[in-house]
Amino acid sequence: MERIPILKMGPFLLVTIQIDLYDRLALTLENDLINMVSQTGARGVLIDISAVSIVDSFMGRILGNIASMSRIMDAETVVVGMQPAVAITLVELGLTLQGVHTALNVEKGMELLNTKLINNWEQDEEEEEDQDDRND
Amino acid sequence: MNTTAQVLEKNKSRILEKWMQNQLSEDSLRDDLMSNEELQRQSKEMLDALLRAISKENYDNIYAIEFEQVTDTLRDISITRARQGFSPRETGAYVLSLKKALSEVLIEERANDPSTLYKEIMDINTLLDNLSIVTFETFIKGREEVILRQTDEISEISTPVIRVWDGILALPIIGTLDSARTQIVMENLLQEIVNTGSNIAILDISGVPAVDSLVAQHLIKTVSATRLMGAECIISGIRAEIAQTIVHLGIDLSNIKTKASLASALQLAFSMTNLEVRKNDKNKGFNIMR
Numbered sequence: 149m150e151r152i153p154i155l156k157m158g159p160f161l162l163v164t165i166q167i168d169l170y171d172r173l174a175l176t177l178e179n180d181l182i183n184m185v186s187q188t189g190a191r192g193v194l195i196d197i198s199a200v201s202i203v204d205s206f207m208g209r210i211l212g213n214i215a216s217m218s219r220i221m222d223a224e225t226v227v228v229g230m231q232p233a234v235a236i237t238l239v240e241l242g243l244t245l246q247g248v249h250t251a252l253n254v255e256k257g258m259e260l261l262n263t264k265l266i267n268n269w270e271q272d273e274e275e276e277e278d279q280d281d282r283n284d
Numbered sequence: 285m286n287t288t289a290q291v292l293e294k295n296k297s298r299i300l301e302k303w304m305q306n307q308l309s310e311d312s313l314r315d316d317l318m319s320n321e322e323l324q325r326q327s328k329e330m331l332d333a334l335l336r337a338i339s340k341e342n343y344d345n346i347y348a349i350e351f352e353q354v355t356d357t358l359r360d361i362s363i364t365r366a367r368q369g370f371s372p373r374e375t376g377a378y379v380l381s382l383k384k385a386l387s388e389v390l391i392e393e394r395a396n397d398p399s400t401l402y403k404e405i406m407d408i409n410t411l412l413d414n415l416s417i418v419t420f421e422t423f424i425k426g427r428e429e430v431i432l433r434q435t436d437e438i439s440e441i442s443t444p445v446i447r448v449w450d451g452i453l454a455l456p457i458i459g460t461l462d463s464a465r466t467q468i469v470m471e472n473l474l475q476e477i478v479n480t481g482s483n484i485a486i487l488d489i490s491g492v493p494a495v496d497s498l499v500a501q502h503l504i505k506t507v508s509a510t511r512l513m514g515a516e517c518i519i520s521g522i523r524a525e526i527a528q529t530i531v532h533l534g535i536d537l538s539n540i541k542t543k544a545s546l547a548s549a550l551q552l553a554f555s556m557t558n559l560e561v562r563k564n565d566k567n568k569g570f571n572i573m574r
Contacts, residue, residue: 228514232474235512236467239505250514252481257514 152177154184160192160261161185161223162254166199174210182217191268192261193218196254198229208243215248224249224264228257288390288404289339295389300331302388306381317368330357331382343407346414358415359422366426375423376416383412443469445476452553453482454546456521458491466502470509477515484553485510488546490521500535507540516541516556520549 150173155162161184163177181193193214200207215225226249238245249264251257292299304324333353340350347355358379365375386408394401443465448454455473459465473485487506492499503519510517520543522530530537543549554561 227512230513232471232478232509232513235474235509236470238512239509244508245512250512252477252483252514256483 151180154181156184156188156190159190159265160194160258161188161190162194162196164196164199168200168202169207169210171206174207178210178214178217181214182221185218185221185223190223191265193223193225194254194257194261195225195227196229196257197227197234198231198253200234201231203234203237205241205243208238208241208245211248212243212245215245219247224261224268226251226257226260228252228254287341288407289335289341291393292338292386292389293335295393296331296335299385299389300328302385303327303331303382306384307378310377310381317370326361327382330354330361333357334382338411343411344414346411346418354415355418358418362419362422363426366423367430372420372423375419379412379416379419383408386412439465439468443472445472447476447480447482448486448550449553449559451481451483451557452486452550453477453480453484454486454488454550456488456491456546460494461492461499461502463498463502466506470506473506474509474513477510477513482515484516484518484556486518486520486546486549486553488521488549489519489526490523490546492526495526495529497533497535500530500533500537504537504540518543518549518552520544520546 150167152163152165152173161181163181165177167173169177184190185193195211195214211227218225227245228251230250249260251260304327307323307327308320337350337354340348342348342350345351361378362375365378387405390401390404390408394404443455443457446454446456453473453476455469457469461469473487476482477485487503489495489503495503507517507519518541519537522542522544541552543552551561
């Protein structure tokens with residue numbers, strides 16, 4: 149059975165979808181990806197869909213699901229390289245992918261994940277400091 | 285006794301001469317749009333085809349096979365005339381002056397046989413009336429094509445996507461936004477975002493006369509699509525009355541960045557991309573000297 153490879157790059161996971169997703173493949177991807185997040189403790193997931201030209205409501209929901217699941221496991225999701233036609237279709241379907249970050253290309257997506265990581269780290273730091281202050 | 289077709293065939297050159305005379309004496313002759321030689325050639329071609337068709341003794345059904353060439357030629361002529369900018373009267377006069385020429389020739393030829401003449405004139409009238417209907421149909425169709433092309437052109441022209449800065453696009457919308465136009469605007473904008481790799485798009489709606497709930501919905505759709513692509517969208521040029529309508533209609537634009545003017549939208553875009561515009565202080569040297 150076909151599988152979409154998931155690459156680990158530092159604290160991030162990188163998925164490039166090179167073929168049109170059918171339902172079963174999308175479900176497998178969702179499953180694999182979440183398992184991978186929990187195994188590696190990744191802090192960010194980057195999904196490149198620049199080669200996807202056909203999208204339906206199911207596919208849109210899967211993307212939303214991946215984002216929500218990753219959020220629970222403390223990883224941010226960025227979808228990059230969406231084709232104009234795909235964006236128009238998703239909007240017409242009423243799926244605006246709330247909670248999913250988007251970027252124009254992989255480069256900008258990585259940049260976005262990095263800034264998110266740094267921001268989260270700073271927040272954690274502050275919280276810890278607050279706790280330290282209270283302990284003192 | 286000769287048939288109508290034979291009589292007309294015999295007098296072909298005379299008919300052509302009369303027809304040309306009729307056309308040239310019309311007030312509506314447009315020698316600025318078409319030379320007389322061209323007109324002569326066109327008329328001769330037309331008359332040849334018509335006489336060939338008439339020899340089949342068919343005056344009622346112009347959709348019959350023998351009339352194919354006549355109607356084709358006629359359609360050709362009226363389409364070209366519609367495109368060249370002839371008026372309906374000028375185009376109509378072309379066929380109607382042929383009717384006059386044919387009738388005149390028949391009257392001369394059948395001077396001593398009124399009953400045949402009457403029947404022949406009736407036939408010719410029916411035939412040429414039908415032909416003039418074809419002329420008009422085609423003429424109007426030609427004009428409609430022109431209008432359609434212009435409509436397309438206007439909608440193309442009216443949605444330019446401008447690159448105002450590296451990574452910042454602006455799209456001034458002028459005129460009413462309907463579904464078809466929103467589609468074009470959205471496609472143009474998204475394609476341009478991909479082409480230029482821009483992060484920020486500014487939609488300027490100062491040229492939109494009125495915003496109702498449908499237009500607002502179209503705007504929200506465009507913004508969502510831009511966001512899905514990974515770019516930010518700012519709506520600018522919101523006039524006081526538009527702000528009032530939006531609030532009265534209860535449209536929620538709270539998760540969309542809106543600005544009153546294109547300038548302030550550009551300023552926001554600069555701060556989002558960490559750019560800064562500073563005044564170049566020319567008096568710096570002078571200040572240091574003091």
